[in-house]
Each structure stands twice: as C-alpha cells, then as structure tokens.
Amino acid sequence: MLAFTLTLLYPLVGLCAPVGHWQWNGSIPGSTASAVRVSLVLTGIALLVDVILGTPVAWYLARHTGRDKIAWEAAVLISVLMPPLALGILLSLAFGPTTAPGAWLLRMGVPTANSPLAFAATQVYVSIGYYIVAARAALAAVPGDLERIAALLGLRPWQVFRRVTFPLARLGFAAALSLAWVRALGEFGAVIVTAYYPSGMPVQIWINLQDAGMPAVMPLLVVFLLTALPLPWVIHLLAQRRHADANA
Amino acid sequence: MPTLDAHIVKARRVLTVDVRLRLEQGERLALFGASGAGKSTVLSCLAGIETPDAGRVQFGDTAFFPPNLPLYLRSLAYLTQSDSLFPHLSVADNVCFGLRGHESNGASQWVEELKQRLELGPLWNESARRISGGQARRVALARMLARRPPLVLLDEPFTALDRPTIDELLDAILQWHHALGFTLIAVDHRVDILEKLCTRAIAIEDGRVVQEGAWPELIAAPATPKLARLLSA
Numbered sequence: 001m002l003a004f005t006l007t008l009l010y011p012l013v014g015l016c017a018p019v020g021h022w023q024w025n026g027s028i029p030g031s032t033a034s035a036v037r038v039s040l041v042l043t044g045i046a047l048l049v050d051v052i053l054g055t056p057v058a059w060y061l062a063r064h065t066g067r068d069k070i071a072w073e074a075a076v077l078i079s080v081l082m083p084p085l086a087l088g089i090l091l092s093l094a095f096g097p098t099t100a101p102g103a104w105l106l107r108m109g110v111p112t113a114n115s116p117l118a119f120a121a122t123q124v125y126v127s128i129g130y131y132i133v134a135a136r137a138a139l140a141a142v143p144g145d146l147e148r149i150a151a152l153l154g155l156r157p158w159q160v161f162r163r164v165t166f167p168l169a170r171l172g173f174a175a176a177l178s179l180a181w182v183r184a185l186g187e188f189g190a191v192i193v194t195a196y197y198p199s200g201m202p203v204q205i206w207i208n209l210q211d212a213g214m215p216a217v218m219p220l221l222v223v224f225l226l227t228a229l230p231l232p233w234v235i236h237l238l239a240q241r242r243h244a245d246a247n248a
Numbered sequence: 249m250p251t252l253d254a255h256i257v258k259a260r261r262v263l264t265v266d267v268r269l270r271l272e273q274g275e276r277l278a279l280f281g282a283s284g285a286g287k288s289t290v291l292s293c294l295a296g297i298e299t300p301d302a303g304r305v306q307f308g309d310t311a312f313f314p315p316n317l318p319l320y321l322r323s324l325a326y327l328t329q330s331d332s333l334f335p336h337l338s339v340a341d342n343v344c345f346g347l348r349g350h351e352s353n354g355a356s357q358w359v360e361e362l363k364q365r366l367e368l369g370p371l372w373n374e375s376a377r378r379i380s381g382g383q384a385r386r387v388a389l390a391r392m393l394a395r396r397p398p399l400v401l402l403d404e405p406f407t408a409l410d411r412p413t414i415d416e417l418l419d420a421i422l423q424w425h426h427a428l429g430f431t432l433i434a435v436d437h438r439v440d441i442l443e444k445l446c447t448r449a450i451a452i453e454d455g456r457v458v459q460e461g462a463w464p465e466l467i468a469a470p471a472t473p474k475l476a477r478l479l480s481a
Contacts, residue, residue: 145332148297151319152326153346154395163345167336 015222019214032220035204040227042116042200043185046123050131050180053124058135058176059161063144079129088193091122095194119195123184131180138172139165174239178232185228201227250308250398252431256293257302258286265289265455266303269433273398276425276432278446280439280466282478286455287435288329291401294433295319295326307399324399325392329407331384333376333391340372343390355394362390365420381408389417393424400425402434406441418444439479451475 024032061073082090095112096102102112112118142165150160166173188202196203201224208216252271257264265286271277279287292298294305296312296319305312312322333342343362347355363369366386371379376387385406392400406414418441425432434445442449443463451459451466459471470476 143332145328145330146334148319149326149328149332150334150345152295152322152324153391154320155346156320164334 015218017214019218021215022218023212023216024219032204032223035199035201035220036223036227038116038119038198039185039200039202042120042198043123043181046120046127046184047177047180049120049124050128050184051177054128054131054176054180055135058132059139059165061132061136062139076129076132079125080133084126084187084189085193087125088122088190091125091190091194095121114195114197116195116198119191119198119200122190122194123187126187126190127180127184130183131176134176134179135169135173138169138176141172142168171239174235178235181232182228250310250431252294252305252307252399252433254294254305255303256290256300256305258289258293258298258300260286260289260455263455265293267450267452267455267457269450269457271431271433273431274425274429275448276434276446278442278449279433279435279452280442280449280478281437281452282474283437285452287452288403289455290452291326291403291433291435295324295401296322297326323397324401325395325397326401327388327392327403327405329404331381331388333384333387335375335377337376338372339368339374339376339379339387342376342387343368343394345391346395358396359390359394362393366390366417382410382413385409386417389421393428396428396430398430400430400432402432402436402445404436405434406436406438414441421445437478439481 057072057076061069061076079087092113093099094101095105095118097106097111097113105112105117110117112121146164146168147160150164151157155163185200186202188206191200192203192206199207201220205217205220205224208220250273252269254270255268257266259265262284263286267286267290269277269290279290281287289298293300294312296317299316300313304314307323310321310323311317334345337345344359347359363372366389368383368386368390371383371387376384379387385408389405406417409417421432422445424430432446434442436442446463448462449460449466450457451471453472453474458475459466466475467479470479
C-alpha cells in the first residue's frame with residue numbers, strides 16, 4: 001500500500017524541479033489572477049448547472065425501469081466517453097457563430113465562441129455525464145422501500161427526496177460533485193477549441209508554457225492544484241464525517 | 249363512515265390475483281392462505297405500492313384506484329414485512345416522521361402513549377441503525393400508528409418476534425383499534441395470530457377467494473383440503 005501511494009504521489013516532486021526562477025505574470029499575456037477568477041467563477045456556474053439539470057436525470061435513471069432507460073444511459077455515457085478534444089471540435093461545429101443556433105445566439109448578443117458562455121457550456125458538456133453517473137449510483141443505492149414508506153407517511157415526492165433520498169445518498173452526491181468539479185476545472189482539450197478566451201487556468205498554463213516556458217508555468221500550476229484539490233477533499237471529508245456521525 | 253370496497257386484479261408471473269373485499273369502518277379482516285397465494289399482492293395493491301391491472305379500490309369518498317392515487321394522499325398505514333426504518337434518523341424522528349405539520353389534536357400526547365406502551369423510552373434518542381430487530385418492529389409499528397390512520401394494513405407484522413412480544417403487541421393493537429376505530433386488514437400464515445387479531449377472514453388460494461366468513465365457520469368447514477391443512481397446522 002505504501003509503495004503504491006508513494007508511486008501515485010511521486011509526480012508531485014515535479015513541483016521542486018529546478019526550472020529556474022518562477023515568473024509571476026511579467027510579459028505573459030493574461031494574468032494568473034484573471035485565469036484563477038475565470039476558472040473558479042465559471043466552473044462554479046457549470047457545477048450549478050450540472051446539479052440542476054443532472055440531479056433529476058440521475059434520479060430518473062436510478063428509479064425508472066422502462067426499456068427506454070438503456071437509450072438514456074447510453075446517451076449519458078457518450079458524453080462521458082467522448083474524447084475532450086473531439087467534443088470541443090464537435091461543439092464548435094454545432095454551436096459556432098456560423099451555425100444556425102450560434103448565429104441566432106450571436107444576434108441575441110450571446111457569442112458562442114471565445115466567451116464566458118462558451119467556456120461554461122463546454123465545462124457543463126464535459127462534466128455533467130460524470131455527475132449523472134455518480135449521482136445515479138448514489139440514488140440507486142437508496143432502497144426504494146424507504147421512499148415508498150415515506151410517501152405513505154404523507155410526504156410529497158420532493159419532501160421524500162429532501163428528507164430521505166438525499167440524506168441517504170449524500171456521500172455519493174459528494175463524490176459526484178467532486179468528480180464534476182475536477183473534470184470541469186481541469187478541462188483543457190475541449191475548452192481550448194471553444195473558449196481560448198477568456199482563458200481559465202489550464203489554457204493559461206498552456207499559454208505560459210508556449211510563451212515563457214516552465215518558469216512561468218510553475219506559479220500557476222501551484223495555484224491550479226491549490227484550487228482544484230481542496231474543494232472535493234473538503235466535500236468528501238464533510239460527507240464522510242456526517243456519515244460516521246450518523247452511524248455512531 | 250369510510251367503507252373499503254375493493255376489487256383487485258393483478259397478473260403475476262405464476263398466477264393472476266383476482267380478489268374482491270368489502271369492509272365496514274372499524275372491521276378487522278384477515279387475509280389467510282398459503283405462501284404465494286396472493287395475499288401480500290392484495291395488500292400491496294391496496295396500499296398503492298403496486299398498481300392493479302384492473303378493478304377498483306374505494307375507501308369512503310376517496311378512490312385509490314383508478315386512477316392510481318399518489319401514495320402521499322392515501323390515508324392509510326402499511327406495515328410491511330421488513331421494518332424499513334429510516335437509518336439516518338433516530339428512533340424519535342422515525343416515530344414522528346409523518347407528523348410534521350400534523351402536530352395538533354393531541355399528537356404529542358398520542359406519541360407519548362405509543363412510546364410508553366411500546367417501551368421505546370430507552371431507545372428514543374438512539375440511531376435507528378443501532379437497535380435490534382424486535383425493537384425495530386416496535387418502532388415501525390409506532391411510526392405507522394403515529395398519524396392515527398383510518399385504515400391499517402399489516403403484512404406479516406410479527407415476523408421474527410418471540411411469542412411474549414407478539415402477545416404484547418397484539419394486545420396493544422387491539423386496544424388502539426378500540427380507541428381509534430381504524431379499519432384493519434392483516435396478512436399472516438399463522439392462524440392463532442390472525443384469530444386473535446381479526447374477527448373475519450378471507451381465505452385465498454392461487455389468487456382467488458375460496459372462503460369468507462368468521463373464524464369458527466372457516467375452522468368448522470374449510471372449503472378446500474389445502475385450507476383445511478393450513479387451518480389445522
């Protein structure tokens with residue numbers, strides 16, 4: 001176990017690699033602060049959309065028993081399995097300014113390329129499948145009997161979800177949120193095609209690497225890790241602690 | 249006075265259940281028969297857990313089926329074979345689960361009575377995960393009765409309980425029935441329990457009613473050899 005963990009964490013020694021003096025901004029286009037702000041704000045919005053749209057879908061897939069369920073599950077899996085770069089290209093071809101929906105949105109003042117909307121929408125596309133798959137597993141683990149008993153005790157469906165389903169699936173929801181967060185925040189392949197600007201952290205790291213080399217990458221890399229990792233970690237710890245409290 | 253009038257048709261893989269029953273307010277009816285006869289299916293369809301393929305279920309002015317009335321609008325309590333306690337809640341929260349928004353009309357006094365009678369006091373603040381099977385059964389019973397439902401459905405309510413506990417719970421249920429006047433339907437395969445709990449019985453074989461009446465009638469002249477064997481077991 002120790003050997004495995006050490007191997008797993010070994011790449012982190014790269015943070016101490018002798019790459020020269022770290023450069024903070026300087027002559028590089030874009031700024032660290034701006035990239036962090038873009039990534040955090042737009043990932044937060046994308047996550048909100050994931051939860052609002054993905055939770056009912058996850059619930060439907062977990063509870064529905066019809067034959068059509070296989071088709072819906074396959075559609076969700078396609079979004080999970082799609083290579084990010086391919087997804088970015090397809091999104092550009094489907095929603096770019098030269099397409100009918102893209103042109104219409106542009107007329108409405110909403111550009112679908114190189115805009116905050118393009119950035120957040122791309123993040124939703126790359127992360128929502130992961131959220132749904134994990135949330136569906138969490139919901140499927142909640143016994144349907146308990147939900148039916150709660151309904152017979154007079155609770156409406158949303159009350160059953162709030163008082164029975166969600167509390168029992170909380171740990172799984174935490175995992176789903178963490179997965180979606182990491183997936184959206186770290187997205188590079190699709191975002192670089194659809195929203196080179198405004199640059200989030202992954203794209204800014206790429207720009208820094210191209211323009212100024214590793215010394216300009218390292219500071220943003222550290223900030224990237226510090227912003228990407230704590231949230232899922234905190235969510236996971238909180239959910240586990242509450243789970244342990246409930247079992248105590 | 250709500251009368252339960254039901255005709256349930258439900259096709260299963262091995263048999264089709266087709267049962268009619270009618271109960272006046274406050275009646276206590278036993279559904280009796282061998283395992284797999286369709287007793288639990290009838291109860292499950294009455295509760296709304298399963299949807300009948302045809303027939304109708306009317307309780308007083310309320311049509312349970314058709315169309316299928318949502319579970320939260322059915323004024324009934326259903327004790328299933330498994331306790332199905334909410335594991336993330338305490339015993340107290342389980343018992344009072346259905347009472348939110350219905351705290352008036354002496355609800356707290358009634359809950360206190362359930363708590364005392366079912367000896368839930370020492371467990372009251374325990375997590376539902378940490379209590380024994382017998383205790384969980386008592387909690388499930390208290391939770392079911394806390395809302396003082398007009399219709400009570402019991403599906404093998406005393407599974408895995410010892411005889412003294414069963415007798416104690418039977419006495420409690422009968423006393424509460426006398427006080428609250430609910431209509432009761434119980435399913436079990438043990439005649440002695442059903443005889444004590446219910447005044448009338450419907451015997452079911454292969455999804456059909458084969459005999460109906462008071463216990464002495466059934467015991468004196470069972471309609472089929474299978475029923476005779478069950479009644480003498």
